Amino acid sequence: MLLLLGTLGSLAAQRTVSGTVTDETGEPLIAAQVEVKGTSVGTTTELDGTYTLEVPAGSDVLVVTYVGFIDQEITLGASNIVDVTLAEGVQLDELVVTGLGIKKEKKALGYGVNTIAPRELEGRAETDVARVLRGKTTGVDITSTSGLAGSGTSVIIRGYSSITGTNQPLFVVDGVPFNTNTNTDQTFSSGGASASSRFLDLDPNNIAEISILKGLSATVLYGEQGRNGVILVTTKTGDLDLSKDRGFEISVTQNVAMTSVANLPDYQNTYGNGFSGSFGWFFSNWGPAFDNTDPAFYGGAYLGEENGVVQLQHPYNTGRGFADQYPGREFGPYEYRPYESVENFFENGVSTNTSINIS
Numbered sequence: 001m002l003l004l005l006g007t008l009g010s011l012a013a014q015r016t017v018s019g020t021v022t023d024e025t026g027e028p029l030i031a032a033q034v035e036v037k038g039t040s041v042g043t044t045t046e047l048d049g050t051y052t053l054e055v056p057a058g059s060d061v062l063v064v065t066y067v068g069f070i071d072q073e074i075t076l077g078a079s080n081i082v083d084v085t086l087a088e089g090v091q092l093d094e095l096v097v098t099g100l101g102i103k104k105e106k107k108a109l110g111y112g113v114n115t116i117a118p119r120e121l122e123g124r125a126e127t128d129v130a131r132v133l134r135g136k137t138t139g140v141d142i143t144s145t146s147g148l149a150g151s152g153t154s155v156i157i158r159g160y161s162s163i164t165g166t167n168q169p170l171f172v173v174d175g176v177p178f179n180t181n182t183n184t185d186q187t188f189s190s191g192g193a194s195a196s197s198r199f200l201d202l203d204p205n206n207i208a209e210i211s212i213l214k215g216l217s218a219t220v221l222y223g224e225q226g227r228n229g230v231i232l233v234t235t236k237t238g239d240l241d242l243s244k245d246r247g248f249e250i251s252v253t254q255n256v257a258m259t260s261v262a263n264l265p266d267y268q269n270t271y272g273n274g275f276s277g278s279f280g281w282f283f284s285n286w287g288p289a290f291d292n293t294d295p296a297f298y299g300g301a302y303l304g305e306e307n308g309v310v311q312l313q314h315p316y317n318t319g320r321g322f323a324d325q326y327p328g329r330e331f332g333p334y335e336y337r338p339y340e341s342v343e344n345f346f347e348n349g350v351s352t353n354t355s356i357n358i359s
Contacts, residue, residue, distance in 0.1 A: 018052040019082040021045045021064060029066050029086065037061040037073065116210040128153050129202040129233075137212055153199055157214055157229035169212075169229035170222055173202065177225065178233070202233065205253050205355040209234045236357075249359045259349035269338035279336070281315050290337050303333050310336040 021032040028049025035042030036059045045051045053062070060076045069086040076082065116136050130153040134142040145152040160167045171178035179198050213230040222230055274280040274287020279298045288297040293310055295302045303311040314331035316322040
């Protein structure tokens with residue numbers, strides 16, 4: 001009996017409101033949002049613009065919204081039939097460029113998008129626009145393929161999606177797809193670093209806006225090419241309005257970036273070149289110990305020892321082809337000891353970027 005009375009009391013406290021949502025010409029608005037203000041109760045209009053909504057007790061204000069129209073709040077009266085007419089208009093919070101260059105209100109999009117303003121791109125000491133984006137947005141991993149100045153750049157949005165195929169997003173510059181592939185101009189044995197990508201053709205100082213589209217809904221317009229995300233680049237364009245006298249401007253921006261060795265691995269200084277404890281002129285770390293002075297481990301290359309350091313026949317004296325490169329030259333003994341000179345192998349990288357813009 002108590003449960004029945006409680007249910008009847010609840011039904012008596014709430015009311016059912018229905019009506020039609022149209023525009024100023026009387027056309028019904030499909031899928032317009034009708035919500036009870038201050039609650040999570042709401043519904044959408046049908047194909048004919050009609051709606052039905054259960055309004056809880058204590059609530060008497062409806063909020064009707066539709067993309068491209070001005071939001072409207074209606075206070076309920078005695079009637080349960082509430083027809084609404086929305087006026088056209090856009091309440092702008094932030095506009096973003098979507099697929100095919102269409103601008104939409106950011107809050108109306110059904111997918112993730114990040115917009116980067118030109119002030120965050122200009123004046124950066126980077127020749128690669130992809131590296132300028134590093135740390136500017138979430139869910140985007142931007143890494144250099146090597147530490148060499150001018151090397152290629154890898155851009156991954158929301159993780160890897162393919163094992164054998166490319167994971168690079170699609171770059172679209174002013175509506176035109178842009179090739180971002182990197183070419184490997186060296187084999188594994190000769191370095192294996194990726195050469196510079198086409199990102200170097202884009203001047204960060206000439207970019208008006210960059211939008212990064214992350215969701216599947218955002219990339220569907222570009223088909224399979226956009227499966228890994230899309231990065232829309234809008235460059236600065238000239239204003240053909242001759243009535244605006246802005247004068248003639250030339251801006252020059254020049255950046256110089258230096259790259260140096262950040263850290264080096266720890267090398268072992270106990271064993272030298274060779275294999276299975278015997279010396280050999282090849283790249284390995286399994287030869288005799290540097291303090292091993294037994295001639296049996298060095299074969300015909302052994303010349304003796306001096307101050308506890310094994311002296312070996314220099315490879316340039318016996319190696320094939322070296323006699324032709326150094327005719328009549330004799331090299332002294334090669335000291336079999338660790339050489340602390342790996343830091344001398346590297347040089348500081350220098351990249352320069354000069355940008356000239358005329359307006």
